Amino acid sequence: MNSILMSKGARTIVEVCAGVRPKEIVLIVTEHKMIKIAESVASAVYANGAEPILSVMVPRLFDGKEPPNSIAAAMKSSDVFICAVYKSITHTQAVKNAILSGSRGIMLTQFDENMLIKGGIEADFRKIAPMCHRMSKELEDKNEIVLTTPHGTNLRFSSKGRKGNALTCLVSKGEFAPVPTIEANVSPLEGTANGTIVANASIPYINIGVLQEPVSAEVINGMIVSISGGEQAKMLEKNLQSMNDPLVYNIAELGIGLNPKCTFIGSMLEDEGVYGSVHIGIGTNITLGGKTKASCHYDLIMTEPTVIADGKALLKNGEICI
Numbered sequence: 322m323n324s325i326l327m328s329k330g331a332r333t334i335v336e337v338c339a340g341v342r343p344k345e346i347v348l349i350v351t352e353h354k355m356i357k358i359a360e361s362v363a364s365a366v367y368a369n370g371a372e373p374i375l376s377v378m379v380p381r382l383f384d385g386k387e388p389p390n391s392i393a394a395a396m397k398s399s400d401v402f403i404c405a406v407y408k409s410i411t412h413t414q415a416v417k418n419a420i421l422s423g424s425r426g427i428m429l430t431q432f433d434e435n436m437l438i439k440g441g442i443e444a445d446f447r448k449i450a451p452m453c454h455r456m457s458k459e460l461e462d463k464n465e466i467v468l469t470t471p472h473g474t475n476l477r478f479s480s481k482g483r484k485g486n487a488l489t490c491l492v493s494k495g496e497f498a499p500v501p502t503i504e505a506n507v508s509p510l511e512g513t514a515n516g517t518i519v520a521n522a523s524i525p526y527i528n529i530g531v532l533q534e535p536v537s538a539e540v541i542n543g544m545i546v547s548i549s550g551g552e553q554a555k556m557l558e559k560n561l562q563s564m565n566d567p568l569v570y571n572i573a574e575l576g577i578g579l580n581p582k583c584t585f586i587g588s589m590l591e592d593e594g595v596y597g598s599v600h601i602g603i604g605t606n607i608t609l610g611g612k613t614k615a616s617c618h619y620d621l622i623m624t625e626p627t628v629i630a631d632g633k634a635l636l637k638n639g640e641i642c643i
Contacts, residue, residue, distance in 0.1 A: 323434050323438070324357075324361065326437075326438045327357075327358075327361045327434055327437040327438060328361065328364070328365065329437075329438075330361075330436070330437030330438060330442045331361040331362050331364065331365040331437055332365045332368075333442055334362060334365070334403070334427060334429070334437075334442075334500060335347075335362060335365040335366050335369055335371075335403075336365070336369060337446060337447070337490075337491070338427055338446065338490045338491055338492065338498065338500050339401050339403065339425055339427050339492060340425070340491070340492065340493075341366055341369050341371045341400075341401055342369075342370075342371065343369065343370030343371060344370065344371060344372070345371040345372070345400035345401060346371070346372050346374065346398075346399050346400050346401075347366045347371050347372065347373050347374065347399065347400065347401045347402070347403065348374050348376060348395050348396060348399040348401070348402045348403070349362055349363050349366070349373055349374065349375050349376065349402075349403045349404075349405060350376050350378065350388065350392055350396065350402060350403070350404045350405070350406060350410070351375065351376070351377055351378075351404075351405045351406060352377065352378055352379070352380045352406050352407060352408075353377065353380075354380065354407050355405045355406055355407055355429075355432065356377070357434060358405040358429060358432045358433075358434070358437065359375060359377075359405040360375075361437060362403055362405060362429075363375055371400075371401075374395070374399075376392055376395060378392055378406075380406070380407060380408050381406070381408040381409075381410060382408070383408065383527075383564075383616070383617055384408050384409040384412075384526055384527075384617050384618060384619065385409060385410075385411075385412050385413060385604065385605055385615070385616060385617040385618045386408065386410070386413070386616075386617075387410070387413050387414060387415055388410050388413065388415050392415070393414075393415035393418065393419075396415055396416070396418075396419040396424060396426075397415075397418050397419045397422045397424065398422070398424075399419070399424050400424060400425070401424065401425045401426070401427070402419055402424055402425075402426050402427075403426075403427045403429065404416075404426070404427070404428050404429060404430070405429040405432060406429075406430060407430070407431055408430075409428070409430045409431075409589070409618070410428075411428045411430060411497075411499060411608065411618070412604070412605040412606075412607065412608050412609075412618035413605075413608075414607070414614070416428075416497055416608055417607055417608050419497075420495050420496060420497050421495065422495075423494050423495050424494075424495075425492040425493065425494060425495075425496060425497070426492065426496070426497030426498070427492065427497070427498060427499075427500055428497065428498070428499040428500065428590070429499075429500060429590070430499065430589055430590055431525070431588045431589050431590060432588075432590070433588070436501070436588065436590075436591065440501065440582055440583060440584065440586075440591055441500075441501025441502065441503075441580045441582045441583040441590070441591050441594050442500070442501045442582075443582045444490075444501060444503065444580050444581065444582040444583075446489060446490045446491055446503065447491065449489065449503055449579060449580070449581075450487070450489040450491055452579060452641070453487045453488070453489045453503055453504070453505050453579050454487040454489070454505075455643060456485075456487070456505035456577055456579065456635065456641075456643065457485030457486055457487035457505040457506070457507070458485055459485070459505075459630055459633070459635050459643060460480060460485040460505060460506070460507035460575070460577075460630060460635070461480060461483060461484050461485035461507055462480060462481060462482060462483065462484075463479065463480045463481065463507075463630045463631045464479055464481055464631055465477055465478070465479055465630075465631060466478055466479070466480055466507075466509075466575065466628065466629070466630045466631075467627075467628070467629045467630075468575060468599060468601075468626060468627070468628050469626070469627045470519065470521070470599075470623050470624070470625050470626050470627070471625055471638070472519045472521040472535060472623060472624075472625070473517060473519035473535070473537065474516075474517060474518055474519045474623055474626070475516045475517050476514060476515070476516035476517065476518055476540060476572075476601070477514070477515055477516055478509035478510065478513045478514035478515070478543075478572065478575075479509065479510045479513040480507045480508070480509055480510060480630075481510055482510065483507055483508050483509070483510060483610050483611070484507075484610050485505060485506070485507045486505070486506050486507065486609055486610065487505055488502065488503065488504045488505070488506065488576075489503060490502070490503055497608070499589075499590050499593075500590065501580060501582070501583060501590060501591065501594055502578065502580060502583065502589075502590045502591070502593045502594030503578070503579040503580040503583075503594050504576045504577055504578050504579060504580075504593060504594060504600075505576070505577050505579065506574050506575060506576035506577065506602075506609060507574070507575055507609075507610070508573060508574055508606040508609040508610045508611035509543070509572050509573075509574070509575065509611075510543075511543050511571065511611065511612060511613060512542050512543040513542075513543055514540050514542075514543045514572035515540055515541060515542065515543075516540055517537060517538070517539055517540065518537065518538040518540060518545075518601050518621055518623075519535050519536070519537045519538075519623060520532060520535065520536045520537075520538075520601075520621035520622055520623050521535045521623050521624060522585055522592070522595070522598060522622040522623055522624050523585050523587060523592040523622040524536060524553065524557060524619065524620070524621055524622065525587055525588055525589035525591075525592045525593070525620070525622070526589065526619045526620070527556060527557070527560045527619075528556070529553050529556055529557065530587030530588075531585050531586070531587045531592075532553055533551065533552075533553060534550060534551045534553065535550055536548065536549075536550040536553055536554040536557060536621065537549045537550055537554070538621070540572055543571060543572050544567075544570045544571060544572070545570040545572070545603060546570075548561075557619070561617075564615075564616040564617060566615055566616040568604065568605075568613055568614070568615035568616070569603065569604045569615045569616055569617055570603060570604075571603060571604055571605075571606065571613045571615060572601065572602075572603060573602040573603055573604055573605060573606035573609065573611060573613060573615075573618060574600070574601065574602030574606060574609055574618075574620070575599065575600075575601060575602075575628075576593060576599065576600045576601075576602065576620070577598075577599055577626075577628065577635070577636065578593055578594045578595045578596055578597065578598040578599070578600070578622075579594070579596055579641075580594035580595070580596055581596045583595045583596065585622075589620065592622055593620055593622060595622075595624075597624070597625075597626075597636065597639035597640060597641065598622055598623065598624055598626070598639070599622070599623055599626035599628065599636070600620040600621060600622040600623070601620065601621045601623075602618055602619070602620045602621075603618070603619055603620075603621065604616070604617045604618040604619060605617065605618040606618075624639060625638045625639045626638075626639060
């Protein structure tokens with residue numbers, strides 16, 4: 322029964338989000354754990370008159386690890402690539418090279434069958450897109466952006482010279498988008514972030530998911546210098562230490578969730594899109610307009626945020642102000 326119910330979401334991804342046209346070459350990158358999702362998407366591609374190519378790879382060891390060179394090359398030469406994987410390859414050089422070559426990318430990281438049936442996939446992506454674009458413009462090229470929450474976050478940084486990104490779940494040539502998160506984001510200028518991050522909602526990576534208690538991080542000159550909290554904080558700290566890469570502590574992103582259909586379920590692309598939430602990405606930022614390639618990219622998500630950009634309120638306690 323699920324295969325029937327999943328078909329509607331798969332069609333949304335193929336026809337609405339990716340805008341697949343007849344005779345296009347659509348590469349679907351997946352791993353064995355996600356094969357049912359990939360097959361559902363491939364069926365929708367074929368029904369739309371395009372040619373699906375299914376490429377199954379060994380799961381990456383951690384989020385942000387590059388795919389095999391052969392898959393990276395296939396992504397670059399495709400009209401559309403759709404990544405239905407559990408371990409994220411979104412923030413990789415392979416994705417950056419593919420979109421620079423003009424391919425269109427859709428990322429379905431950590432999808433399960435229910436996510437093709439209900440939740441964020443039910444949003445009216447076209448209707449929300451203008452607000453997302455406007456919010457991204459409000460984030461770019463700012464001398465100072467201030468993020469605060471009643472849970473303890475107080476972070477300041479500059480986005481001077483950085484472009485805002487509107488991830489609307491709709492892609493044109495040379496663009497990529499995770500689905501179903503709708504978000505506007507910007508990559509802070511390296512070295513400018515200072516203050517405190519308190520994630521109180523979710524860290525949907527490395528089996529942490531929805532938070533049982535807050536995870537705090539102190540930031541000095543663009544880098545996390547300490548992490549504190551309970552067991553979930555220790556899981557994050559231990560994982561980052563295991564990377565043996567100082568760049569994993571880089572403050573890579575501020576993203577604002579704009580999908581009213583998303584809820585916190587412990588899956589990154591649902592959780593990051595929750596309307597009125599904010600996530601701070603750490604690690605790699607090369608696909609967001611930054612210069613740092615780290616061993617991973619994780620997001621720390623919080624609720625009730627207030628975001629002020631060069632004195633203008635964009636969010637206040639989780640409510641959109643623009």
